[in-house]
């Protein structure tokens with residue numbers, strides 16, 4: 204473990220370190236986005252450089268692509284890889300059914316496409332992200348910039364009609380400007396408190412014109428590895 208890590212980084216590193224034990228020579232891997240996933244990419248880079256591990260990585264964001272190249276991982280696009288053996292990614296929340304909220308880092312669209320095109324998805328996290336019911340973390344929804352205010356109004360109308368507890372939404376900002384995703388879209392964060400039926404909400408959100416994708420990952424994650432600040436992990 205690298206020296207001088209904060210307790211939270213120790214937990215993230217521990218989860219990432221355990222996850223790469225599932226990586227085998229020759230695998231095609233989806234590389235997630237975020238601070239926990241970055242530890243996994245660094246661990247893989249070390250295995251490539253020092254142990255001669257041969258892997259092909261499909262990054263889920265430009266940030267991850269830059270880091271993967273930097274640490275020596277061979278990077279290709281999803282269409283070149285076609286199908287992946289395993290995706291390892293972080294999450295913002297996970298529940299007992301392994302449903303997730305993702306997109307805190309703004310990469311939910313590529314993350315969902317890549318994880319869906321994988322035989323298996325492992326989520327790496329710390330214990331603070333475990334919840335009985337999803338929704339305390341604002342749910343990111345990626346929307347196209349054209350008519351985004353109308354799309355947001357339609358989302359709010361839908362939340363009222365579904366009698367969802369929290370109904371406030373915010374446009375994600377980068378300074379004073381809208382945050383723009385790698386795909387050139389905006390993100391509207393939904394402050395819902397609790398999501399009673401994630402599956403239904405995900406389906407309804409994706410039917411609204413202007414919505415590209417939402418951060419609910421249902422039936423996609425196969426395993427969660429929870430890292431602790433003492434370096435121990437729980438699966």
Ligand code: 5RP
Pocket residue numbers: 235236237238239240292293294295304305306307308309310311314
């Ligand atoms: C990015 C994500 C990340 O996986 C999620 O935000 C967790 O990030 P971190 O590991 O930095 O806490 O979904 O879109």
